[in-house]
Amino acid sequence: xxxxYSRQRQLIKDxxxxxxxxxxxxxxxxxxxxxxxxxSLGTVYRNLSLLSELGExxxxxxxxxxxxxxxxxxxxxxxxxxxxxxxxxxxxxxxxDILGNANIEYDGEIxxxxxxxxxxxxxCLKYSRACCP
Amino acid sequence: xxxxYSRQRQLIKDxxxxxxxxxxxxxxxxxxxxxxxxxSLGTVYRNLSLLSELGExxxxxxxxxxxxxxxxxxxxxxxxxxxxxxxxxxxxxxxxDILGNANIEYDGEIxxxxxxxxxxxxxCLKYSRACCP
DNA sequence: ATAAAAATAGTAATCATTATTGATTTAGGA
DNA sequence: TCCTAAATCAATAATGATTACTATTTTTAT
Numbered sequence: 001x002x003x004x005y006s007r008q009r010q011l012i013k014d015x016x017x018x019x020x021x022x023x024x025x026x027x028x029x030x031x032x033x034x035x036x037x038x039x040s041l042g043t044v045y046r047n048l049s050l051l052s053e054l055g056e057x058x059x060x061x062x063x064x065x066x067x068x069x070x071x072x073x074x075x076x077x078x079x080x081x082x083x084x085x086x087x088x089x090x091x092x093x094x095x096x097d098i099l100g101n102a103n104i105e106y107d108g109e110i111x112x113x114x115x116x117x118x119x120x121x122x123x124c125l126k127y128s129r130a131c132c133p
Numbered sequence: 134x135x136x137x138y139s140r141q142r143q144l145i146k147d148x149x150x151x152x153x154x155x156x157x158x159x160x161x162x163x164x165x166x167x168x169x170x171x172x173s174l175g176t177v178y179r180n181l182s183l184l185s186e187l188g189e190x191x192x193x194x195x196x197x198x199x200x201x202x203x204x205x206x207x208x209x210x211x212x213x214x215x216x217x218x219x220x221x222x223x224x225x226x227x228x229x230d231i232l233g234n235a236n237i238e239y240d241g242e243i244x245x246x247x248x249x250x251x252x253x254x255x256x257c258l259k260y261s262r263a264c265c266p
Numbered sequence: 267a268t269a270a271a272a273a274t275a276g277t278a279a280t281c282a283t284t285a286t287t288g289a290t291t292t293a294g295g296a
Numbered sequence: 297t298c299c300t301a302a303a304t305c306a307a308t309a310a311t312g313a314t315t316a317c318t319a320t321t322t323t324t325a326t
Contacts, residue, residue: 002271006274042276043273061196063247079239079241090238093238101229102250105224105226110212110250110252111252111253112252113248113251117245119239119241119245135293137291137302137304139292172305179304179305199282
């Protein structure tokens with residue numbers, strides 16, 4: 001099953017690369033439809049899965065039951081704001097070797113990990129300070 | 134809305150405390166039905182949510198799209214075996230202060246984190262070694 | 267240009283979870 | 297104990313994200 005080019009997949013990836021807010025499949029669908037009105041929601045789901053498998057994008061499972069996607073595949077973590085629901089990035093540097101440390105504690109063989117954070121994002125923090133000094 | 138006792142909720146918690154394999158709502162339902170055949174699946178879901186909110190159990194979102202539940206509320210992490218799908222525990226000691234370190238890197242205010250691991254569990258590791266030396 | 271393989275649009279199906287509703291159970295006071 | 301209001305229940309319908317299906321269209325190598 002060699003992978004063939006498709007305009008739809010290209011548009012999906014192009015759109016995702018313009019965004020830093022980790023959109024869901026539905027948001028991708030809404031936006032790509034602006035440029036390509038006939039695209040099907042199934043096509044969006046299929047290509048987001050395919051691109052994730054290829055490692056060209058990352059699928060994020062952030063505990064809200066909805067998959068988010070990120071074109072930034074560099075090593076970083078995510079923070080979900082409990083106030084606005086937004087998703088922002090945290091640098092991985094300085095958080096420590098979670099994987100290595102976990103393997104020391106575990107009798108099997110840990111190969112990977114998923115970590116995400118929740119709290120108040122910078123924007124919401126500034127706003128709440130401004131109104132309640 | 135004061136919380137009142139219910140036999141159903143008691144049975145759900147009792148069952149969960151006998152298990153260390155982090156069962157799903159459906160598994161809880163199947164098992165509690167052995168002792169209480171009339172219980173409804175909705176009741177299981179409602180009480181698992183309620184017990185989670187009360188902090189008496191933990192709800193685990195492990196990336197497979199199905200919620201798992203754990204009566205062990207102590208500080209520990211989980212490993213999903215990519216071979217058998219089982220969920221086992223890792224001690225939190227020695228993994229490091231993920232939360233504290235993340236806050237250093239982040240401009241907002243991180244309040245909590247979710248981490249889970251995937252790899253090969255001890256059982257599957259032993260088995261694969263036994264058959265393929 | 268042609269034909270096989272892959273991808274698509276449109277739609278239906280799946281499946282975990284949540285909501286609804288009318289009946290039942292619990293708990294605290296008379 | 298009996299009564300009442302609030303909480304809970306069973307049964308079922310609804311929801312919502314995701315996946316599966318199928319006939320048609322697009323891609324790509326020859």
